[in-house]
Amino acid sequence: MxxxxxxxxxxxxxxxxxxxxxxxxxxxxxxxxxxxxxxxxxxxxxxxxxxxxxxxxxxxxxxxxxxxxxxxxxxxxxxxxxxxxxxxxxxxxDGSGLPEEGPVRDERLRLVFTCCHPALSREAQIALTLRLLGGLTTPEIAHAFLVPESTMAQRIVRAKSKIRSAGIPYRVPRDEDLPARLASVLAVLYLVFTEGHTATAGADLGRPDLAAEAIRLARVLVELMPDEPEAAGLLALMLLTEARRPARTDAAGELVVLAEQDRSLWDRALVDEGQVLVHRCLRRGAPGPYQLQAAINAVHTDARTASETDWSQVVALYDHLLRLAPTDVVRLNRAVAVAELDGPQAALALLDRLDLDGYVALHVVRAELLGRLARWPESAAEWDRAAGLSDNGPESRHLLARAARAAGAAARTGDRR
Incomplete structure (x- = not known):
């Protein structure tokens, strides 16, 4: 062969x-x-x-x-x-002759925990683990962090240098060390999954193998730390997101956005498992960022069609999430939900406050909202800007097609603004 x-x-x-x-x-x-x-x-x-x-x-x-x-x-x-x-x-x-030590038995999860040593900054922990565990390139990791490639390269080099100079041992953390490293481990697994969901670059929309590995490691983590609701929340978030994979591309491999997906193609087994985890987490009464993101995805999977989505509940969940994680990415996602409740003009006003220039999703959302307001030249420019920032084949083609449609609408209406 x-x-x-x-x-x-x-x-x-x-x-x-x-x-x-x-x-x-x-x-x-x-x-x-x-x-x-x-x-x-x-x-x-x-x-x-x-x-x-x-x-x-x-x-x-x-x-x-x-x-x-x-x-x-x-x-x-x-x-x-x-x-x-x-x-x-x-x-x-096969490495099986090396002695098994400590509570972490899975080889790759062990690597995640050992890389997440508290002597390293959170950014360094995540970047280094993405490089070693996922085999992600420096440009891919830089894209995930929304920083220049040179900045990320320096960050990885400094992390390795600190490990050497400080004599940080590569050993399995003790039971009492696990909770302190959990936040970094969760962030690593989520970024690995995100890269698997929508690849930074390449001919395919995603990398299913990478997403599957992140889900596998999340399952191991939940077994290892069953009393940590954020671990279960992350697993639920992954499952509910992964359930949509069969509907995210058409027969030609082209991108299909959430609102246009055939929801009958969603993996119901993953949806059901994710929903059960979400309800189990929220019953504990201590929701964290991953649990809330999973809950938002659960609202989407509750709706039989996009038009039946309970957007008021989505906005309320984002409001709670913002109190825990007040980032511009969360604000951007909240603005999408606000547009469904209060209209595109209200959402555009929210986007003007964000410092996310160069982030593909920002330009996509702005382009969509401008299109709803029939501001076609501006919409076309935003679609073009988003396409120029994407190195993912299916995503870039989809964005260019939307740019062409907006430009065509501008030509038909004689709008030259």
Whole structure:
């Protein structure tokens, strides 16, 4: 069977995090582990198209990465200790020979917790884990944080440097350390899921494998910390969002927005599971940001059609969410709901207060609201601006099509404003 570049890319997305986590546990060195895994995939690109896919691609990558690390350590060894460290890497190829310690048993979730060390800033924790766990590129992570690529690159380098200089150990946190790291872990998993839901760049709208991995890790986290309602809230949010995937693209792979989706295609099993988690969380009476976002999504899934959505409840939930997380992204999403209740002019006034220039969603919302007011030239300009900011193929094509429609409406009405 011919192995294509796309086949290898799928293995990379599925197995990068586990391979890096196994190597970090063995080496205690982020850069060496990351470089070794990258080298292994480079070798795969050279050999797999010629020799075929190995029976266990993940095992092959880990074995090859370990051998590359051993070779590098031996080349650089100047003391007996370095040789000893290299020889210690001759553990079983799947990492199962490494002792299981602490409460976290899942290899990739362990990596998330260990990266979320309190000595690192929240931004550094999240960025580093996205890089190591998801294999996300620096531009992808920068897009998720809404910062320039150079800023994110420096942030990742500083995080790695701090780990080395401070001697931060890569070990499983103790039970009592888990709650303090939970907020960062939740943020990491949510950003991994978000990238899986709508990819920063590429020919496909999303990366289902990445979304599935985030959901899997969230399930493990809920089992690990069953008394943490925000963990359950995040899982519910993921499930209710993922349930819409079958309806988000048409037969040609083009984007279908929420209001136009065929809701009969939504995954009812995921909807039902997510709804149960939402009700269970809210009964505890201590709603947090993820629980409230899940509740908002639950309102959407309650409606048989977009027109039946209870927008007043959505606005009320966003009002509560703003008290806990007063960010401009939350304000933007609230403005969308306000437009359904009070009209586009009221929502536009809210957008003028936001500092989100360069954020695709801001320009999309503004373009939609301007179109509702028949301000077609302005709407077309906003659609064009949004399209120029998106590197996601289906999303960009959808935005360009909307820009063309708005420009056509402007031409028909003779509006040259």
């Amino acid at each position: 011919t192995v294509s570049g796309a086949d290898i890319a799928r293995v990379f997305r599925a197995e990068h995090g586990r391979a890096v986590s196994v190597l970090i546990r063995a080496l205690g060195d982020i850069d060496l582990a990351e470089d070794a895994v990258q080298d292994a995939f480079t070798v795969a690109v050279e050999r797999w198209p010629r020799d075929g896919m190995p029976p266990s691609p993940a095992g092959w990558i880990i074995t090859t990465a370990r051998r590359r690390a051993i070779d590098r350590l031996r080349r650089e060894a100047t003391r007996e200790a370095r040789h000893t460290e290299a020889l210690a890497l001759h553990a079983p190829d």
